[in-house]
Amino acid sequence: MAGVGFQRWVRALSKGRRPGFSALVPLCRAASGVSNNMLPGAYPKTPEERAAAAKKYNMRVEDYEPHPDKGEGFGDYPKLADRSQHERDPWYKWDHPDLRRNWGEPMHWDFDMLIRNRVDTSPSPVSWSTMSKQLLGFIGFMLFMFYLGGKFPVYQPVGPKQYPFNNLHVEKGGDPEKQPEEPKNYEI
Amino acid sequence: MADYREAPLATRPKTLDPNEYFNLSPEQRRAEEERAALRANLKRQYQQQLNNPHRKELIEDPALTRWVYARANPYTNFRPTKKTSLIGALFGVVPLFVLYYTFKTDRDRKEEQIKAGTLERKFSLSY
Numbered sequence: 665m666a667g668v669g670f671q672r673w674v675r676a677l678s679k680g681r682r683p684g685f686s687a688l689v690p691l692c693r694a695a696s697g698v699s700n701n702m703l704p705g706a707y708p709k710t711p712e713e714r715a716a717a718a719k720k721y722n723m724r725v726e727d728y729e730p731h732p733d734k735g736e737g738f739g740d741y742p743k744l745a746d747r748s749q750h751e752r753d754p755w756y757k758w759d760h761p762d763l764r765r766n767w768g769e770p771m772h773w774d775f776d777m778l779i780r781n782r783v784d785t786s787p788s789p790v791s792w793s794t795m796s797k798q799l800l801g802f803i804g805f806m807l808f809m810f811y812l813g814g815k816f817p818v819y820q821p822v823g824p825k826q827y828p829f830n831n832l833h834v835e836k837g838g839d840p841e842k843q844p845e846e847p848k849n850y851e852i
Numbered sequence: 853m854a855d856y857r858e859a860p861l862a863t864r865p866k867t868l869d870p871n872e873y874f875n876l877s878p879e880q881r882r883a884e885e886e887r888a889a890l891r892a893n894l895k896r897q898y899q900q901q902l903n904n905p906h907r908k909e910l911i912e913d914p915a916l917t918r919w920v921y922a923r924a925n926p927y928t929n930f931r932p933t934k935k936t937s938l939i940g941a942l943f944g945v946v947p948l949f950v951l952y953y954t955f956k957t958d959r960d961r962k963e964e965q966i967k968a969g970t971l972e973r974k975f976s977l978s979y
């Protein structure tokens with residue numbers, strides 16, 4: 665049985681009209697999963713293309729706004745507001761609560777940046793100028809003080825180090841027979 | 853709350869938007885209703901698949917598939933313009949040369965100092 669199938673396969677390869685590998689691949693395939701017209705495409709130029717793209721992304725035609733066509737690689741992907749998932753209602757019953765997103769909702773181009781572990785675009789409690797002034801002021805002050813401390817060190821008064829054994833005469837390579845006079849490190 | 857001013861680079865929350873409460877024209881209401889209808893349709897599809905007792909496989913999200921496809925294939929929609937070429941040159945070509953020259957000159961200077969014996973080997977904590 666397997667031999668028959670193999671023979672037919674070889675015959676298809678040799679007599680078939682499609683070149684190379686496509687001779688082995690069947691002409692029809694199952695219509696499962698995402699079909700090609702559901703995937704993102706090129707920038708929409710006509711109003712019909714815009715309407716079709718809006719329908720594809722589950723948005724209203726008036727809401728749908730593609731990224732400007734500057735050749736940057738966006739295609740017809742919609743330009744959504746740059747708001748992070750922090751700003752979404754925490755009490756609404758999202759389909760995916762950790763991502764605060766519903767199934768089928770169009771995703772922002774930078775969705776992986778806007779998740780709740782990362783960039784937060786929600787309003788801050790204090791204004792930006794106050795925040796920068798406080799942070800940079802503190803850091804600048806601490807850097808300046810450490811610089812001054814390095815310039816003007818303050819420590820307990822110390823004298824020169826005193827070594828035993830005749831100022832380490834033998835250890836420093838001196839002749840053990842000829843010992844010089846003992847150095848006096850004190851004054852009475 | 854009347855004098856609330858949002859921080860730059862941040863947004864005003866939707867509940868503090870005065871347009872939510874005043875000036876709701878019929879067009880705006882209709883727009884909100886259409887958006888709600890789209891949302892409800894998606895919710896219905898998801899719930900049907902979620903609660904289907906005969907379902908054995910994962911629920912596939914076409915929006916996620918589209919997002920992944922779009923992020924993975926920017927070059928099909930790429931077009932060399934002034935801006936894109938400039939960015940490509942700035943990030944791809946210039947660093948090669950700049951870094952090469954920086955490191956080379958620094959290393960050469962250090963090598964000369966070592967050979968001349970003038971290199972100061974400090975014990976500083978920062979740098």
